[in-house]
Amino acid sequence: MAPLLSVRELRTWFAEDALTAKAVDGVSFDLARGETLGIVGESGSGKSVTTLSIMRLIPQPPGRIVSGEIVFDGQDLRALPAEAMRRIRGKRIAMIFQDPMTSLNPFMRVSQQLMEVTRLHLGLSKAEAYEHAVQMLETVGIPDARNRVDGYPHEFSGGMRQRVMIAMALSCKPELLIADEPTTALDVTIQAQILELITNLKRDTGTSVILITHDLGVVAGMTDRIMVMYAGRVFETAPTAELFARPSNPYTVGLLASVPDPTDDAHAELYQIPGLPPDVARLPPGCPFAPRCARAERICREQSPPLIQLTPQHQSLCHFAQELYDAAGTPTAATGDEGAR
Amino acid sequence: MATPSSSLAVPPADAPRADAPVTGTSLGKDAVKRLRKNRLAVFGFVVVCIVVAASLVGPWIIERATGYTYDYIPTDPSLVNAQPPFTAPDGSFSWMHPMGTDDAGRDILARVLLGGRISLMVGVISTFVSLIIGITVGATAGYVGGKVDEAIMRGVDVLYSIPYMMVVIVLLAFFGGRSAIGQLVLLFIALGAVSWLTMARIVRGQVMSLKSQEFILAARATGVPASRIILRHLVPNTLGPVIVYATLTIPSVMLLESFLSFLGLGVQAPLASWGSLAADGIQNIAVFPWQLICPGLTMAITLFSLNFLGDGLRDALDPQMRKG
Numbered sequence: 001m002a003p004l005l006s007v008r009e010l011r012t013w014f015a016e017d018a019l020t021a022k023a024v025d026g027v028s029f030d031l032a033r034g035e036t037l038g039i040v041g042e043s044g045s046g047k048s049v050t051t052l053s054i055m056r057l058i059p060q061p062p063g064r065i066v067s068g069e070i071v072f073d074g075q076d077l078r079a080l081p082a083e084a085m086r087r088i089r090g091k092r093i094a095m096i097f098q099d100p101m102t103s104l105n106p107f108m109r110v111s112q113q114l115m116e117v118t119r120l121h122l123g124l125s126k127a128e129a130y131e132h133a134v135q136m137l138e139t140v141g142i143p144d145a146r147n148r149v150d151g152y153p154h155e156f157s158g159g160m161r162q163r164v165m166i167a168m169a170l171s172c173k174p175e176l177l178i179a180d181e182p183t184t185a186l187d188v189t190i191q192a193q194i195l196e197l198i199t200n201l202k203r204d205t206g207t208s209v210i211l212i213t214h215d216l217g218v219v220a221g222m223t224d225r226i227m228v229m230y231a232g233r234v235f236e237t238a239p240t241a242e243l244f245a246r247p248s249n250p251y252t253v254g255l256l257a258s259v260p261d262p263t264d265d266a267h268a269e270l271y272q273i274p275g276l277p278p279d280v281a282r283l284p285p286g287c288p289f290a291p292r293c294a295r296a297e298r299i300c301r302e303q304s305p306p307l308i309q310l311t312p313q314h315q316s317l318c319h320f321a322q323e324l325y326d327a328a329g330t331p332t333a334a335t336g337d338e339g340a341r
Numbered sequence: 342m343a344t345p346s347s348s349l350a351v352p353p354a355d356a357p358r359a360d361a362p363v364t365g366t367s368l369g370k371d372a373v374k375r376l377r378k379n380r381l382a383v384f385g386f387v388v389v390c391i392v393v394a395a396s397l398v399g400p401w402i403i404e405r406a407t408g409y410t411y412d413y414i415p416t417d418p419s420l421v422n423a424q425p426p427f428t429a430p431d432g433s434f435s436w437m438h439p440m441g442t443d444d445a446g447r448d449i450l451a452r453v454l455l456g457g458r459i460s461l462m463v464g465v466i467s468t469f470v471s472l473i474i475g476i477t478v479g480a481t482a483g484y485v486g487g488k489v490d491e492a493i494m495r496g497v498d499v500l501y502s503i504p505y506m507m508v509v510i511v512l513l514a515f516f517g518g519r520s521a522i523g524q525l526v527l528l529f530i531a532l533g534a535v536s537w538l539t540m541a542r543i544v545r546g547q548v549m550s551l552k553s554q555e556f557i558l559a560a561r562a563t564g565v566p567a568s569r570i571i572l573r574h575l576v577p578n579t580l581g582p583v584i585v586y587a588t589l590t591i592p593s594v595m596l597l598e599s600f601l602s603f604l605g606l607g608v609q610a611p612l613a614s615w616g617s618l619a620a621d622g623i624q625n626i627a628v629f630p631w632q633l634i635c636p637g638l639t640m641a642i643t644l645f646s647l648n649f650l651g652d653g654l655r656d657a658l659d660p661q662m663r664k665g
Contacts (some may be wrong), residue, residue: 057561061487090563097562102555107577116573117563168563 002074003030004208005054005176010068012046012053015061021281023049023063025232031176036202036209038219038240040255041229042277047212050229051178055095056085073175091121094169098181100161104153110137110164111149117171136167140197159190163197170201177202178210183218195222216259220244225313228252231288232280234307238314248308248316248325250295287319295320375657382653388646392639396457403451440635443621452613453636459614460640463528464595468587470533471594475540476583480571482541483548494545497538505535509597513606521612528607532594543586547579581658588651592644599640615640 012024024046031037039047052058053065056077070077072093077085089095097103105113114133118124124132130149137145140163153161162182169177179198183191199222202209213219219226219240226243228236228251236249247253254273275292278284284291290300299319308321318324376382440449482493512531517524551557552575560574599616601607608614613621615636622633 055562057558086564086566088564089561090565095559095562097555097559099555103559105556105560105574105578107580108573116560116565116569120564120566165559168559 004033004035004073005031006069006071007050007054008069008071010050010053010070011066012049012058012063013066014063016281019281021279022232022283023280024053025280027068027229027232027234029227029234029237031208031210033175033208034202034206035225036211036223038223038226039210039212039229040214040216040219040226042214044277044280045229046232046280047214047229048180049232051095051180051210051212054178055089055093056080056082057089087121090117090169090174091172092174093176093178094172094174096162096165096169096177096179096182099185100158100165101185103165104156104161106153109150109152110156114149114164114168114171117168121172132171133167136171137164139170139201140164140167141193142167158186159193162186162190162194166194166197166201170205170207173205174207176208176210178212180212181214182211184213184215191218198222216255228255231278231283233288233317234315235289235318236314236316238310238316242311242314246314246325246328248310248314248321248328249318250293250320250324251289252316253324254292295324372654372657376653379653379656381649382657385646385649385653388642389650392457392643392646393461396454396461399454400451400458403448403454441629441631443629443632449618449632449635452618453615453639456613456615456618456636457639457643459525459608459612460595460598460616460643463525463532463598463608463614464591466529467532467536467594467598468590470529471537471540471590472583472587474533475537476544476576476579478537479541479544480548480576480579483545484552484567484571484575486549486552490545494542497541501538506597509535509601510604510606513601517606521609524607524609525612528598528601532597536590536594536597540583540586540590543582544576544579547582548575551575551578585651585655585658588647588654592647592651595640595647596644 007030008028010024010027011022014021014023023044027046027050029037039050041047049058049063054070054072054077056065058065065078068078072088077088080088104110111130111133114136115124115126115129118129118132119126122132134146134149137149142148142160142163148155153164156164166182177198182198183194186194195218198209198211201207211219211223223240226236226238226240227234228243228249230251236243236247236252238246238248243252244256247256251273254271257271258273260270273292278288278291284301286299286301286303287293287296287305290296293300297319303319305317305319305321307315307317309315310321310325314325316325376386440453443449443452478493478497482490509531513524513527517527548571557570557574560570565574595615598607598614599619602614602616603620605617605620608617610617618636619633619640622629622631622636626633
């Protein structure tokens with residue numbers, strides 16, 4: 001079956017004075033119906049820009065989708081007229097944002113904001129939309145929904161607001177839900193609740209989900225596949241279990257090593273990848289990760305790494321991908337040197 | 342909070358943030374609380390209320406009390422030919438004429454109250470006109486941005502550089518003078534048309550900063566059309582500063598109006614405003630100074646009060662701007 005969403009060689013650049021920030025530089029991925037894809041990366045790695053490009057919500061200027069294809073259910077979203085794109089937003093592709101405290105209009109009742117979507121896209125009458133809003137709030141687990149629906153956002157706590165956002169996003173039963181760090185601004189206990197809510201709703205509705213996060217713990221439990229981004233490029237894509245078991249990119253290895261291990265009694269210092277993420281307007285030649293990579297050799301600083309297909313599902317952007325893959329597969333064996341190309 | 346019982350009945354799954362009710366308890370209530378602490382603003386508010394109420398019902402009460410309108414037309418038609426209790430402008434203040442009478446023997450208090458109606462009406466309606474133009478232009482420029490914004494705001498800059506008083510005078514001199522009511526309408530439009538520039542700038546600035554907020558992105562991501570985003574999401578959020586500026590625009594427009602009326606370009610007889618009353622009064626200033634002082638003082642007190650109220654509102658609605 002054709003994928004629901006297929007992004008090919010997407011490039012979104014931002015004009016920054018004389019420089020060009022290549023925020024997204026050649027990103028390709030597919031998303032099947034019902035699949036959950038996690039996009040992981042540090043701040044500024046192009047996660048959000050990728051999804052905003054899909055929604056065509058990049059501020060223009062300075063941003064610009066330079067090239068690439070975004071095919072959603074057989075339609076190239078880039079070629080769509082603005083009005084047609086507007087009708088897709090919120091109806092077929094919905095989005096949840098990072099900060100629920102600022103994602104709701106403080107001057108509008110929650111009911112009005114929920115009704116806006118359904119009246120707009122489903123053409124419901126006022127009364128129908130109101131009922132729908134109450135139902136949606138019940139679906140996302142807001143107690144006493146009928147009484148709270150007429151409240152203003154400030155009467156809701158952060159977790160509740162994120163539930164409202166989810167209710168809003170799922171109001172029109174979208175085929176694709178993009179969740180841009182939906183739990184980053186929330187307490188840990190609420191994080192778990194929200195993730196569980198998304199997982200359950202996804203299971204009930206069969207929606208495809210793109211989950212953006214910089215927290216590997218968040219994606220581990222609920223994604224089918226993970227895409228690791230760095231400096232506007234896809235560094236590694238793999239099924240979730242395989243990515244954790246056989247990371248084949250030094251950056252992924254570094255990310256995994258940076259996750260605190262609560263069972264570590266030695267209280268060893270937490271690993272962190274040295275250096276800072278690069279400025280995408282001033283990328284060095286060769287691999288953008290090379291200056292921070294322990295594994296880097298001369299070739300890394302001179303040549304852009306190739307995308308290596310390790311298995312049909314697993315790709316990695318690294319000169320030594322095969323080598324790392326093999327080494328990770330046989331943990332006891334000595335570091336193989338045959339895989340390098 | 343609007344629905345305390347319902348929101349407290351079921352404890353939410355996660356405790357609300359401690360500061361939420363504070364920022365929350367509705368902006369309005371919070372602002373009123375702050376406003377009430379500001380004595381000058383409360384004083385201004387009370388005075389404005391008194392002046393407005395007096396202008397609205399005062400002339401009617403005088404008519405009832407004396408049986409005559411302010412220019413001595415008896416309310417009882419059978420008295421048309423009776424001799425009115427004419428009072429010469431002799432400065433003999435009485436309970437009947439607490440502000441004295443003018444040179445036609447009309448009660449100045451009644452004239453001031455009627456003039457107040459016109460002055461306040463000009464202030465409010467012209468400000469409303471300027472609000473509509475200013476919000477439309479400012480919100481459009483701020484939301485669309487880019488070249489459109491550039492073009493609109495440079496246009497505003499050009500208009501700024503034109504001496505607006507001249508524009509108003511030319512407008513009034515050209516199109517005015519046909520009828521008293523026509524002149525009044527023209528005055529509304531002319532004053533509104535010259536006082537929207539700052540409003541447009543304020544709204545544009547607000548919209549530009551709001552535009553980058555996540556809830557606008559969220560609205561766009563749910564496919565809300567641009568016009569609706571501007572009207573339902575952006576404009577209501579700019580209301581704080583807009584209300585403040587509008588409150589401060591009313592006195593400045595009223596001042597402009599009295600200035601024009603004083604010059605004879607504004608309100609025309611038989612209608613009167615504080616400005617035209619002052620113009621009448623100044624002709625007799627050496628003999629009957631109260632004819633100038635009474636309307637002038639009333640206007641001054643009202644304008645002061647409106648300004649106090651506006652300042653108070655700014656402090657109340659925009660806590661960030663408060664000192665310390």
